Amino acid sequence: MVVAGCARAPAPEPEPPPEPEPQVQPRDEAAERAAREAEEQRRREEEELRRLETERRRVLSVIGERVHFDFDKSDIRPDAEEVLQRKVSVLREYPGIRLRIEGHCDERGSNEYNLALGQRRAESVRRYLMSYGIDAGRFTTISYGEERPLMDAHNEExxxxxxxxxxxxxxxxxxxxxE
Incomplete structure (x- = not known):
């Protein structure tokens, strides 16, 4: 007896599962909004810091302006009044600022005389500022006489x-x- 048969065809391979469709993440609008707001807040803070630094430089520039005196005098000169008026404005705007008013002299005269003259100069400035309503408690005064010259030359300039x-x-x- 002969058995004959057909060879069986191999079973078809199963189809691979379909590629998953890329899932589009739902936009997290709240997170995006929070990120935008945080960036805007950071930008505002940086801008405010720049403004504060600019204002600080302006104030310190005005406060740092020197006033000068005539030889052997402690009277406030007209050019010094302009400088002191700018200081009055800043001191009114910022009542927390405290100053030391330092009186200085040129090298002519005795050390004792120049210490006294420097003190009169510092006191003259203090009285001027007080005459515009700036509280005396915001100042201390000191005289350095001739001990701290800006220029070491021995001439009128x-x-x-x-x-x-x-x-x-x-x-x-x-x-x-x-403030």
Missing amino acids: AWAQNRRAEFPVTDHGRIGAG
């Missing part, structure tokens, strides 16, 4: 620069923060 009052800030208060 150097002496004129050395006859001055300077205004180091002893307490900045909150410059630029809108």
Whole structure:
């Protein structure tokens, strides 16, 4: 007996599962909005810091302006009044600022005389500022006499620069923060 048969055809391979369709992540609008708001807040803060730094430089520039005096005088000169008026404006705007008013002299005269003259100069400036309503408690005064010259030369130009009052800030208060 002969058995004959057909060879069986191999079973077809199963089709691979379909590629998953790329899922589009739903836009997280809340997260995007939060990111935009955070970036905007950061930008505003940087802008405010730049504004505060600009204001701080302006204030310190005005406060740092020196006033000069005539030889052997402690009277406020007209050009010094202009400088002091700018200081009055800043001191009114920022009541937390405290200053040390330093009186200086040129080298002519004795050390004792120049210390006294430097003190009169510092006091003259203090009285001027107080006459515009700036509280006396915001100032200290000191005289350095001839001990801290700006210029070491021995001529009228150097002496004129050395006859001055300077205004180091002893307490900045909150410059630029809108006290």
